[in-house]
Each structure stands twice: as C-alpha cells, then as structure tokens.
Amino acid sequence: MTQKPKILIGPSSYGNVDPAPITLLREAGYEVVANDLKRRYTREELLDRLPGIVGLIAGLEPLDRPILETSELKALARVGSGMVNVDQSAAGELGIKVSNTPDGPTLAVAELTVGCLMNLLRETSAMDRSMRAGKWDKRTGRQLRDLTVTIVGFGRIGRKTGELLGALGVTIIAVDPMYREDVAGVAGMSLHDALSQSDAVSLHASGEEAILDAHAFASMKDGMYVLNPGRGGLVDYKCLFDALDSGKIAGVWADAHPEEPYKGALLNYDQALLTPHIGSYAREGRVKMEVDAAQNLIDDLKAAGI
Structure with a gap:
C-alpha cells in the first residue's frame, strides 16, 4: 500500500x-x-x-x-x-x-478588542473578582463615546477595529507608515504625537520589537489604557510595570504575551485583563x-x- x-x-x-x-x-x-x-x-x-x-x-x-x-x-x-x-x-x-x-481573524480580533476596552473602562472583570471575594465594590468607570484611541498598525484588523470604535463615537488616530489618510475622520500621526492626545492605544502591528518603550510611555497622558492583541514583544514589560505602579496606565489588556503560556508578573496586577492569545478564537x-x-x-x- x-x-x-x-x-x-x-x-x-x-x-x-x-x-x-x-x-x-x-x-x-x-x-x-x-x-x-x-x-x-x-x-x-x-x-x-x-x-x-x-x-x-x-x-x-x-x-x-x-x-x-x-x-x-x-x-x-x-x-x-x-x-x-x-x-x-x-x-x-x-x-x-x-x-x-x-x-x-479580522472581525474576531476587532470585536474582542472593542469588548476588552469596554471591560477595562468599566472595570467589569475587576468587580467580578471583587464580588467573588465577598466585596460589594462599586467602581465608577468611563464611557467609550468621545474617547480618543490610537491604533498602531492600520491594516485589516486595525481598520476594522477603528470602524467599530468609530461607530460608537470614538475618535481614531492611526499610526502606520503606510497609512495615507484614506479613511474619513481618521488622522495619521507619529506615535509620540498620537499618544500625547489619546486615552487608549491598541496594538495591531506585526514584529516583535517593542513599540511601547520608555519613550512611548513617557509620551502618554496619565490614566491611559493599553490594548495588545498583536504580538507579545510590542510592549516593554518593565516600562509597563512602572507605568501601572505609578498610575500612568489605568488598565491593560494583553492577549499576546512575551512568552506563552504566560506566567509572569502581569498576573499580579488588578488593572490587567489577560487572555491566552485567543483573538481569532471566534x-x-x-x-x-x-x-x-x-x-x-x-x-x-x-x-x-x-
């Protein structure tokens, strides 16, 4: 045979x-x-x-x-x-x-990104954990409408994420060297300029080189939200921990991690929402x-x- x-x-x-x-x-x-x-x-x-x-x-x-x-x-x-x-x-x-x-994976990742941003803004998972620990801990969050979100990597997934967020009243800024400002209402900027005027940043770039490094974190406003459904190496974790400790970062969602399965120190932060690289798992x-x-x-x- x-x-x-x-x-x-x-x-x-x-x-x-x-x-x-x-x-x-x-x-x-x-x-x-x-x-x-x-x-x-x-x-x-x-x-x-x-x-x-x-x-x-x-x-x-x-x-x-x-x-x-x-x-x-x-x-x-x-x-x-x-x-x-x-x-x-x-x-x-x-x-x-x-x-x-x-x-x-385009729509699945985009929808999850929007959902996790809403989770962070309203601290839904954090309050769930608190209730399970026997606490009645009401927290005041934020609405999506009128926020400004920077999307780093404005390809298929980045554009779809921007489309979904834009429909909910969010202002979108694109950071991508290939972006030609062909989407109505979406400006293209440098990373530094975009971060300085944004409430959240979502990473949809490829590669493993840190985009959110010390310089990028220094450019952010206090109370920023970080979303990473892209690649684990896009965020410098030492800088992230410092920013979480200082309060510069109000919340972070990580679906991609520096090593997987992830067992690192981000697990210890109540401000962190963690998923096991399931962006496409719809x-x-x-x-x-x-x-x-x-x-x-x-x-x-x-x-x-x-």
Whole structure:
C-alpha cells in the first residue's frame, strides 16, 4: 500500500471547533499528524517532528532558515495573517510554498478588542473578582463615546477595529507608515504625537520589537489604557510595570504575551485583563481560517505534484 504524504498540524487547537479542515486534508489524500503536545512546538520539538513531513499547517512556531533547511517541506500554510515567524526568503530559496489567511481573524480580533476596552473602562472583570471575594465594590468607570484611541498598525484588523470604535463615537488616530489618510475622520500621526492626545492605544502591528518603550510611555497622558492583541514583544514589560505602579496606565489588556503560556508578573496586577492569545478564537472566523489554510496547503502541494 502506497504511503500517504504527511501533513503536520502546528496549532494545538486546529480542528477542535469544527473537524472540517482535518476532513478536507484527509479527503485530499494526506495523512494528518496531530499536535501531540497540545501547545506550541519549540524549535527542538519541531525539528523532531518534521522528518518525513511534506506540508505544515503553521501557527506561530519558529520557522527560521535552519529549521526550513533541515526539513522536507514543500508547502506551509499559516493559520492567521502574521508571518514574522516564517523566514519567507529562505522558504522561497528552498522551494517551499508559503501561504496565510489574512481575512479570517479580522472581525474576531476587532470585536474582542472593542469588548476588552469596554471591560477595562468599566472595570467589569475587576468587580467580578471583587464580588467573588465577598466585596460589594462599586467602581465608577468611563464611557467609550468621545474617547480618543490610537491604533498602531492600520491594516485589516486595525481598520476594522477603528470602524467599530468609530461607530460608537470614538475618535481614531492611526499610526502606520503606510497609512495615507484614506479613511474619513481618521488622522495619521507619529506615535509620540498620537499618544500625547489619546486615552487608549491598541496594538495591531506585526514584529516583535517593542513599540511601547520608555519613550512611548513617557509620551502618554496619565490614566491611559493599553490594548495588545498583536504580538507579545510590542510592549516593554518593565516600562509597563512602572507605568501601572505609578498610575500612568489605568488598565491593560494583553492577549499576546512575551512568552506563552504566560506566567509572569502581569498576573499580579488588578488593572490587567489577560487572555491566552485567543483573538481569532471566534467560531466563525476560526473555522474559516482553518479551512482556508487547509485548502491553501492542498493547492500548493498539488501544484508541486504531491
């Protein structure tokens, strides 16, 4: 019996919401190798599992040149939009087809961002914790309307977040070198200028270099709110802790973390709202991303004759 080409699944939750993407891969004639650790693979774990694998459904695993060079991959399909974990130049040189699913997570991340900002403004989760501890602790929060929110990274998700917030009466400022002020009512500014006149900042940029560093925190007004559904490295955590301790930051939501699973000091702050990197984890968007990634991988492998 001819052995089927093998596809490795990277994201630990892939196919959990709906088996459709796994079924699609199997019906296309591939053997699906599940993520046996149920968490993100490390470099060493990925190296152990890649021999004999021709296709990879990728999450945020480190797919750098050394890993790609030692693999037998012919295609990899990223579940999501960000590609900073993939050395696309090396993949191109090695003949590895690379794809992503930029549209799937857009609305899910934008809606969650708006919801978490409202949570921080009204301290909903903090009061829930207080009540569970036996306290009747009424806190006076803030409304969204008439706030100014800076969105760093004004791509698909940043624009959708701005659209949702704008409909609720929020003034939006975009910080993005590619933004050409093509959205009515949304001004483009430098990070320093935007932060100095904003009530909150939401990070939707790619990369792992700190955007909110000491200089950025110094530019903020007191009582600022920080939202990070982007990447864990976008915030300098030492500066964040200092700003939380001083009261400059009134609240922070972190969905992306410097290391995951996150077990760091931000867990000790009552002003922090923490989620385990689930920005795209709305059923509709998640299924679309996973099915699109499966189809992208199938198309690229079939084009390679596999």
